[in-house]
Amino acid sequence: MQKIQIKDFNLQHTLESAQLFRILKKNNGYYITARDKLFFVQQQEDQLLYDGVDEQFMIDYFALDEDHAQLVLAISVDEKIKTAIKQYYGMRILRQDPWETTVNFICSAAANVPKITMNVNLLAERFGKKITLHDVTSYTFPEPGTMQDLAIIKDCKTGFRAEYLFAANTMLTDQKLAHLRNLCYSDAKRELIKNAGIGSKVADCILLFGYGFKEAFPVDTWIAKVMKELYFTKKRKVNNQQILAFGQKYFKAHPGYTQMYLFHWIRMRDKNNGKN
DNA sequence: AGACAGGGGAGTG
DNA sequence: CACTCCCCTGTC
Numbered sequence: 001m002q003k004i005q006i007k008d009f010n011l012q013h014t015l016e017s018a019q020l021f022r023i024l025k026k027n028n029g030y031y032i033t034a035r036d037k038l039f040f041v042q043q044q045e046d047q048l049l050y051d052g053v054d055e056q057f058m059i060d061y062f063a064l065d066e067d068h069a070q071l072v073l074a075i076s077v078d079e080k081i082k083t084a085i086k087q088y089y090g091m092r093i094l095r096q097d098p099w100e101t102t103v104n105f106i107c108s109a110a111a112n113v114p115k116i117t118m119n120v121n122l123l124a125e126r127f128g129k130k131i132t133l134h135d136v137t138s139y140t141f142p143e144p145g146t147m148q149d150l151a152i153i154k155d156c157k158t159g160f161r162a163e164y165l166f167a168a169n170t171m172l173t174d175q176k177l178a179h180l181r182n183l184c185y186s187d188a189k190r191e192l193i194k195n196a197g198i199g200s201k202v203a204d205c206i207l208l209f210g211y212g213f214k215e216a217f218p219v220d221t222w223i224a225k226v227m228k229e230l231y232f233t234k235k236r237k238v239n240n241q242q243i244l245a246f247g248q249k250y251f252k253a254h255p256g257y258t259q260m261y262l263f264h265w266i267r268m269r270d271k272n273n274g275k276n
Numbered sequence: 277a278g279a280c281a282g283g284g285g286a287g288t289g
Numbered sequence: 290c291a292c293t294c295c296c297c298t299g300t301c
Contacts, residue, residue: 111283160281
């Protein structure tokens with residue numbers, strides 16, 4: 001087990017904020033499968049204990065080189081967002097693999113966290129390779145181009161998303177996805193949306209979690225709800241596009257980070273209230 | 277703006 | 290137990 005010093009970091013909030021799905025809670029920590037790696041991580045106050053990956057991976061994956069305090073300061077534009085930040089301080093946006101993120105969020109359409117988790121775990125079992133760490137077994141994420149059997153994709157209970165996944169597998173490569181890094185946010189988004197099954201919301205998730213575009217502001221039902229509640233109290237009707245435009249303008253420092261805090265805050269609040 | 281998708285879960289007989 | 294119905298949620 002190795003150790004790394006951390007600051008302004010909360011592992012639980014980071015991992016339980018629906019930006020990644022292949023997590024197993026165990027041994028007072030988490031086993032995470034990320035693309036072709038299976039690793040263990042546990043927080044002990046200002047340290048992360050980890051195994052299965054090297055230090056450079058940890059720094060990059062968890063964005064440990066980011067000045068989170070500074071970032072939070074920049075997005076603290078009003079009391080509402082400050083409340084959410086206070087409660088879940090240290091929630092980081094991970095730097096995930098673009099291909100894996102793309103597949104994850106194609107699966108996310110008309111689904112929820114348990115269903116997405118089921119879908120991607122099944123896909124990995126069918127198309128990935130077995131991988132083991134300690135007493136935990138997992139499967140690597142399918143490589144681009146390897147999901148060549150539509151029937152198997154369907155077997156993974158992906159439903160109408162199966163064809164989108166099949167097409168993405170045919171059309172996308174790591175190289176093509178890497179190219180999007182050279183583009184600005186809106187150009188990259190325009191490119192992503194050309195793919196079937198990727199609309200505005202899914203594209204924003206991919207851009208935020210897979211590329212680190214902090215301009216992205218994914219508007220799902222939770223964000224729509226919290227934004228209406230906090231910022232559109234007088235307006236009778238507002239659509240997701242308007243919420244997106246407002247969010248990007250009002251939270252202009254880092255809309256994506258603000259979205260994360262608001263998303264987590266509203267989900268936890270409603271969960272604790274016994275709603276949902 | 278409304279139809280629609282597959283699976284899960286609650287409710288009913 | 291078998292069934293029906295409704296909900297979930299984002300794309301088309």
